[in-house]
Amino acid sequence: MITTRYSSTISAFAIMTLIAGCGRADAPSNDPPPTEPQIAQLPTEGECREFSNNLERAITTGDRASVDRLLGVLGIIDRCVDELGMTKTEKQQFLKGAARGLNFLPDQMIDEVKKGGKYSLLRIHQVDGRQRVLMRSIGPDGGVGYHDIILVKKPNGEVEIDDIYIYLGGEKLSQMLRHMILPVLTEKNQGLLAKLSGSERIYSKHIKTLAEMTIDNRNGKYKDALEKFRSLPVELQNNKYFQIIAMRAAQGLDDESGYVRELERYKKNFPNDPSLDLMIIDYYFIKNNHAEVFRALDRLDKAVGGDPQLWALTGSSLVKADRISEATALVEKAIKVEPNLTSAYQVRISISLKAKNHTDTLIWLKKGIETKALAADSDSLKMNPEYAEFIKTTAFEELKQWLAKR
Structure with missing residues (x-):
């Protein structure tokens, strides 16, 4: 995250x-x-x-x-x-x-x-x-x-x-x-x-x-x-x-x-x-005050004229607030506007991992690697506890084969 x-x-x-x-x-x-x-x-x-x-x-x-x-x-x-x-x-x-x-x-x-x-x-x-x-x-x-x-x-x-x-x-x-x-x-x-x-x-x-x-x-x-x-x-x-x-x-x-x-x-x-607003986002994030995080991020986003990185940060907060459908739509919008934005892929994949949707995780890992937003390999995923369930699946085996052919 x-x-x-x-x-x-x-x-x-x-x-x-x-x-x-x-x-x-x-x-x-x-x-x-x-x-x-x-x-x-x-x-x-x-x-x-x-x-x-x-x-x-x-x-x-x-x-x-x-x-x-x-x-x-x-x-x-x-x-x-x-x-x-x-x-x-x-x-x-x-x-x-x-x-x-x-x-x-x-x-x-x-x-x-x-x-x-x-x-x-x-x-x-x-x-x-x-x-x-x-x-x-x-x-x-x-x-x-x-x-x-x-x-x-x-x-x-x-x-x-x-x-x-x-x-x-x-x-x-x-x-x-x-x-x-x-x-x-x-x-x-x-x-x-x-x-x-x-x-x-x-x-x-x-x-x-x-x-x-x-x-x-x-x-x-x-x-x-x-x-x-x-x-x-x-x-x-x-x-x-x-x-x-x-x-x-x-x-x-x-x-x-x-x-x-x-x-x-x-x-x-x-x-x-x-x-x-740039300072206080952290404060509200640590305090789990999601409503204030969203307000601060929205004000900052308007001040800079829109930024996919801020949408990814908002998506991360939405996931913590269990507002998954909103988070999914926002980070996918960020990826569409900025296809190589690492943070947006990280949040999108965290959503798939949380839902244990392994096919979806595979799809977004491939997209992130293809756009060079992610530099994941099978060994690094094995060391990441967030992927503990994913590495036991056939989707992970498919990813390894796909990586080997690249």
């Missing part, structure tokens, strides 16, 4: 490590001064599709340099710091530090796909007259996340990212960065301290601890990350981005009670945040 956990690619804890890397460079940069800004144009739908295909291909094939170039996050940071009135030297130093902090980001995205995840185009659409490509991230555990990438075309014809709306954070990447950059800069320039609010001063004081937490999460040291989080002032423990870090740590520990506790805190502190 698939889970509803969210995918954390380019999430807040990733941004935290990026910003924490923005230290002072050893010497001023000798790079040439920037050229005059050029007026961007609206890329065509074909150009948007080509860009998204290139990004998906780079992540899937592990082409780190291309992922780094296509994301262009350093350019977004450059535009953010333009508003802070920094000198040219200060800006160059800051961007050098940011580049060091960015080193892990392409690796993180590539690693999720290597572990069984998927990063792909969901749709091309326009918002406020701007072209966007909505990219969907499916984690190795079936969790889902979205990056709504705003594209522009430069006068030379090159298409690049202008900004990214990150559903997990509930805002654009540039907005997330602005929240974080100014407090960090006070470590380098105490003259900026007077510009900070009380909350920002507390943030600045604990930035090193927060950077350590994000690194702990990346290295699988979830217990250490949670201990550091709980040592922070209450105000920071109630900060949206830091709570996302804590939820990721609790999720990594498989500490269901701790994970639920952090989800409840997030729900209480940010009841109207755009990211809440």
Whole structure:
């Protein structure tokens, strides 16, 4: 059975490590001064599709340099710091530090796909007259996340990212960065301290601890990350981005009670945040509150314009609620729209297994293998307790013969 956990690619804890890397460079940069800004144009739908295909291909094939170039996050940071009135030297130093902090980001995205995840185009659409490509991230555990990438075309014809709306954070990447950059800069320039609010001063004081937490999460040291989080002032423990870090740590520990506790805190502190539906699905799923799971998934599905992965997640919840006919119709709809969607086949086969309809299980296993949505073999099925009854049947013998001929 698939889970509803969210995918954390380019999430807040990733941004935290990026910003924490923005230290002072050893010497001023000798790079040439920037050229005059050029007026961007609206890329065509074909150009948007080509860009998204290139990004998906780079992540899937592990082409780190291309992922780094296509994301262009350093350019977004450059535009953010333009508003802070920094000198040219200060800006160059800051961007050098940011580049060091960015080193892990392409690796993180590539690693999720290597572990069984998927990063792909969901749709091309326009918002406020701007072209966007909505990219969907499916984690190795079936969790889902979205990056709504705003594209522009430069006068030379090159298409690049202008900004990214990150559903997990509930805002654009540039907005997330602005929240974080100014407090960090006070470590380098105490003259900026007077510009900070009380909350920002507390943030600045604990930035090193927060950077350590994000690194702990990346290295699988979830217990250490949670201990550091709980040592922070209450105000920071109630900060949206830091709570996302804590939820990721609790999720990594498989500490269901701790994970639920952090989800409840997030729900209480940010009841109207755009990211809440993506977060809270897990909470209601764990609590077996199927009605709220369905509502949250439906709201999220409408927000992204429809997604077969969310239909598969809804189907999984419908199975748990014993609404089998609805689940069957929904996951088969998901397979029709996206024929190689692994999670949809998993739910559909779980329905057949639950009904002990072995012929049906055989049919859907074959379809999943033919579309490359599934990589099942007879040995792996024997090791899976969900197939304990199926492997005793003639349908399983038929599957083995079919696999042997492929």
